[in-house]
Amino acid sequence: MKLEARGVVKAYGIHRALDGATFQTESDARVVTLLGPSGGGKSTLLRVLGCLLVPEAGQVLMDGTQLPNNEVGALRERRKNGFVFQGYNLFPHLTALENVALPLRAVHGVSAAQAEARAREMLDRLGLIGHEMKHPAELSGGQQQRAAIARALAPKPRLLLLDEPTSALDPVMTGEVLDVIRELAENGQQIVLATHEISFARKVADWVVFLAQGQVQESSTAEDFFTRPQTALAQQYLEGLAKYR
Amino acid sequence: MLSRHPLLRTTLCVLLLLVVTCGLVFAAFAQIKYRWNWEGFRKNEMLFFQGWLTTLGICAGAMVICLVGGFTLMLGSRAPWEPVRLASKGYIAIVRATPLLVQLLIGYYVVANALKIHDSIVVGMLLLGLFEAAYLAEIFRGALESIGRSQREAASAVGFSTMQTYRYVLVPQAVRRALPGTTGELVSLVKNSSLLSVLGIEEVTQITRLINSRSYTALEGFIPLALAYLAVTLPLSWAARRLERRFAYET
Ligand SMILES: Nc1ncnc2c1ncn2[C@@H]1O[C@H](COP(=O)(O)OP(=O)(O)OP(=O)(O)O)[C@@H](O)[C@H]1O
Ligand SMILES: [Mg+2]
Numbered sequence: 001m002k003l004e005a006r007g008v009v010k011a012y013g014i015h016r017a018l019d020g021a022t023f024q025t026e027s028d029a030r031v032v033t034l035l036g037p038s039g040g041g042k043s044t045l046l047r048v049l050g051c052l053l054v055p056e057a058g059q060v061l062m063d064g065t066q067l068p069n070n071e072v073g074a075l076r077e078r079r080k081n082g083f084v085f086q087g088y089n090l091f092p093h094l095t096a097l098e099n100v101a102l103p104l105r106a107v108h109g110v111s112a113a114q115a116e117a118r119a120r121e122m123l124d125r126l127g128l129i130g131h132e133m134k135h136p137a138e139l140s141g142g143q144q145q146r147a148a149i150a151r152a153l154a155p156k157p158r159l160l161l162l163d164e165p166t167s168a169l170d171p172v173m174t175g176e177v178l179d180v181i182r183e184l185a186e187n188g189q190q191i192v193l194a195t196h197e198i199s200f201a202r203k204v205a206d207w208v209v210f211l212a213q214g215q216v217q218e219s220s221t222a223e224d225f226f227t228r229p230q231t232a233l234a235q236q237y238l239e240g241l242a243k244y245r
Numbered sequence: 246m247l248s249r250h251p252l253l254r255t256t257l258c259v260l261l262l263l264v265v266t267c268g269l270v271f272a273a274f275a276q277i278k279y280r281w282n283w284e285g286f287r288k289n290e291m292l293f294f295q296g297w298l299t300t301l302g303i304c305a306g307a308m309v310i311c312l313v314g315g316f317t318l319m320l321g322s323r324a325p326w327e328p329v330r331l332a333s334k335g336y337i338a339i340v341r342a343t344p345l346l347v348q349l350l351i352g353y354y355v356v357a358n359a360l361k362i363h364d365s366i367v368v369g370m371l372l373l374g375l376f377e378a379a380y381l382a383e384i385f386r387g388a389l390e391s392i393g394r395s396q397r398e399a400a401s402a403v404g405f406s407t408m409q410t411y412r413y414v415l416v417p418q419a420v421r422r423a424l425p426g427t428t429g430e431l432v433s434l435v436k437n438s439s440l441l442s443v444l445g446i447e448e449v450t451q452i453t454r455l456i457n458s459r460s461y462t463a464l465e466g467f468i469p470l471a472l473a474y475l476a477v478t479l480p481l482s483w484a485a486r487r488l489e490r491r492f493a494y495e496t
Contacts, residue, residue: 052402079404089399093417093492102413107404151403 001063001159001190002027003049005216008058010044017044018055019214026221029207031185033222034194036211037237042194043086043163045211049192050161051077062159079107082152086164088144090136096123096147097132100154108155122150126180142173149180153189160184162193198241202226210234270468285460286469293466296452297473303370303448304435304477310374311434312427315381322386333382340379345440348376353444369441377434381427388423389415421492428485432478439474449473 003025010018018041025032034042047053048060051067051074060067068074090099100119104110110118123132126146136144145165152160162181166174178200185191185204195201201208201222208225210218210233217231229235248254274281286293321333340348349372357368392415400410442451453466 050402052398075401075404075406078401081402083399083402085395085399085402087395089395089402091396091399091414091418093421103403103405106409106413155404 001025001029001032002061003029003032003192004061004064005045005048006059006061008045008048008055008060010048010053010055016214017041018048020058021045021211021214021216022058023209023216023219025207025209025219030188031191031193031204032207032209033201033205034192034209034211035196035198035201035225035237036217040211041214042211044214045209046161046163046192046194050081050083050159051075052083079155080158082155082157082160084145084148084152084160084162084165086167088136088141088148088168090144090148090151092136095133095135096128096139096150099136099147100151103151104154118154119150122154123147126150127176140173141169142176145169145173145177146180149177153184159190159192162191162195164194164196166195166197196241198238210237212237274464279464281465282460282462283465285462286456286465288460289456293449293452293456293469293473296447296449299366299446299452300435300438300448300450300473301477303366303373303441303446304438306370307374307377307434307438308431310371311377311381311430314375314378315385318378318382319385319389322382323389337379337382340376341383345373345376345437346443348372349440349443365444365446369444369446373434373438373441376437377430380430380433384423384426384430385419388419388426391422392418421489424485424489424492428482431485432481435477435481436474 003023005021005023008018008021009016021041034045036042044053048055049062049067054069054071054074067077090096091102094102097116097119100122101112101115104115104118105112120132123129126149128143128146128150131139131143131147136147139147145168149165165181166177169177174197178197181191181193182200182204191204193201193205205222208218208220208222209216210225210229210231212233218225218229218234220230225234226238229238318333318337321329322337324330324333349369352372353365353368357363362368396414396418397410400414405413438448439450441448442454445451447455449470453470457463457466
């Protein structure tokens with residue numbers, strides 16, 4: 001996949017979370033990670049890339065085609081993507097099984113029986129056998145996040161977008177979830193991942209987009225970024241993170 | 246022994262409370278040296294029962310009106326179209342800020358008269374339902390708005406359209422949060438239906454007054470009247486609590 005952004009602006013009120021973000025990945029990047037200091041605009045860029053937010057200005061291109069900038073087109077695009085967020089974003093009134101099966105039926109037109117079979121298959125793959133009938137409140141944080149990944153993957157998304165999927169988890173659960181993501185990446189799933197897990201990013205990423213103050217400071221292969229960061233901001237960021245590892 | 250039988254314990258407590266309450270009521274009557282005369286009431290039992298049925302019918306109709314009306318008003322107050330939004334909010338504000346009695350009198354003697362609707366039961370049912378609808382609209386709105394931004398985002402992330410987001414995510418969660426408040430309003434509705442007597446509707450309160458005056462008694466009828474309302478409101482609260490427990494998916 002090739003991702004490209006040209007002068008993307010997204011503001012909340014007067015504050016510009018993205019202030020002319022511009023970058024371009026290599027043409028066969030499979031796992032793109034968004035790195036950068038807190039408040040730098042990672043989540044915002046991820047939402048723009050996934051068509052959850054429509055930018056005020058600028059363009060985003062995926063494999064050369066421009067993403068729509070109207071609600072109808074954005075909805076169509078969103079349905080091709082899978083999202084996992086930082087918090088627990090499962091639907092609390094539905095069982096784990098229904099969380100996965102309902103979007104398949106309602107959005108993707110899958111029959112009830114097939115949706116249930118697919119949902120069971122996905123939960124099974126993510127190690128949630130025996131938890132299908134539990135509500136999110138009855139699952140641990142790591143289980144909830146794996147159920148959220150199952151929901152995002154069930155419709156076979158072209159692109160999986162992950163926004164700090166482990167930042168609300170303890171180290172053991174973080175490990176569980178990162179294992180899942182790594183396996184997906186190794187099996188060829190296209191992924192955009194915003195994260196602070198620098199050593200994980202180093203292992204799985206093909207391409208790194210480094211964001212600070214709403215702008216892309218650096219966009220390069222993972223190898224280049226981690227071994228030869230070009231900007232002072234990126235150097236400081238990597239040094240700061242290395243300090244306690 | 247009682248601590249091991251929660252049901253028995255609850256039953257005993259309820260019975261005890263009942264005895265104490267009845268004792269207090271009768272003590273109060275004894276204090277004012279009230280002379281009981283149940284003869285007149287007993288002769289009009291059927292009439293009382295009919296009045297009670299009328300009350301039930303009006304309440305059932307008004308409940309449907311207020312649930313549908315409340316939901317519609319809530320949607321209206323969130324509509325993207327400004328005139329609809331203003332009209333809904335204005336209606337809610339005015340109805341909540343004026344007494345039901347005034348609304349009934351104006352609604353019946355002025356509005357319904359002008360529209361040439363003379364069936365007092367239908368008008369009463371409508372007015373009562375539309376009154377409670379304003380309260381329910383606010384309860385529904387609060388419940389809907391208390392659902393966090395992350396749920397809306399999750400809904401749009403799985404590809405739900407606006408309609409689907411309401412249907413599959415927002416409304417089911419809002420229903421649970423709105424349930425306690427809604428029950429309270431429905432119980433109020435039943436009690437407020439007694440005000441319809443000012444429109445001359447022969448519901449149970451009006452009938453009780455009629456019986457009291459017809460049989461030259463002053464207060465006898467009010468005891469069965471209280472029981473008649475309790476027979477509706479207590480099961481209503483109980484059923485609502487059961488429903489709430491069924492919806493309790495978050496612990
Ligand atoms: N819904 C919102 N309303 C107002 N401001 C927002 C909103 N979301 C983000 N912002 C602001 O936009 C800026 C960028 O936020 P964003 O969430 O994209 O950063 P981030 O890089 O993901 O940070 P973090 O690593 O802490 O998650 C921040 O200054 C933030 O305060
Ligand atoms: Mg973020």
